[in-house]
Amino acid sequence: MAHHTIATACNDLARALLTVERELATDRRTSPEDQLKVPISGFLTAVGNARSSQVNVVTEHRQLSGDNVEGVRLDMAVKNGRGQLTGHLELKSPNKSANPYRQSGWSKHDKKQWKRLENHSNLIYTNGWEWTLLRHGAGHPLAHIQLTPNPEGELPENQMEELSNLLDQFLSWKATSPSSPKGLADQLAPLTRWGCPQIVDTLLSCLGVKQRFSYYNFDQRAGLRNRRGLPSRWT
The missing domain is CATH 3.90.1570 (tt1808, chain A)
Known part of the structure; x- marks a missing residue:
């Protein structure tokens, strides 16, 4: 500064x-x-x-x-x-x-x-x-x-x-994208509590479609979206 x-x-x-x-x-x-x-x-x-x-x-x-x-x-x-x-x-x-x-x-x-x-x-x-x-x-x-x-x-x-x-x-804090669905779930679970949809979207957008589906299948804690499907922009 x-x-x-x-x-x-x-x-x-x-x-x-x-x-x-x-x-x-x-x-x-x-x-x-x-x-x-x-x-x-x-x-x-x-x-x-x-x-x-x-x-x-x-x-x-x-x-x-x-x-x-x-x-x-x-x-x-x-x-x-x-x-x-x-x-x-x-x-x-x-x-x-x-x-x-x-x-x-x-x-x-x-x-x-x-x-x-x-x-x-x-x-x-x-x-x-x-x-x-x-x-x-x-x-x-x-x-x-x-x-x-x-x-x-x-x-x-x-x-x-x-x-x-x-x-x-x-x-200067920025979210980083973990390499595994489990790591992503661990990181996003606390973030979702504080109203951070932009950060969540940024992290998930770093993953491929298969990884995103793997994350949703794995995650039992984050509760980010309805697990019936991903947003259309990800498919």
């Missing part, structure tokens, strides 16, 4: 978060997570501009009917310039941990929600100050950073660099 641009975006975020904290301190009726959506959405857009790539942020990303996991509404979805889903962000109150492996301040609801989200393929937990990048099968955070601004709302250079690297990993 362009150093000056990302530094400006990070410091703008820090100042916005300090403002949110002051507002929350004077009005406890306000939802902490809701107050984070605007500054974090703006920050991600600025990061996309720094990477010369469009970032579109959608809030309250509800799951489609028929998804394997119901009752999970992700706070923010990030899409690229082509409208393809890159990943999700789950927001936490600033007084709660944003690291699922250190659940300080978490309620029973938070813990139950993480059980449903732990298979996500590209997910960030954040409370604004703490950022954790998570992926299915890792068993630990892929990247983690705790931001500590100075009284003027400026972040140390090393923290900005770490946050930049975390977001580079998140925004």
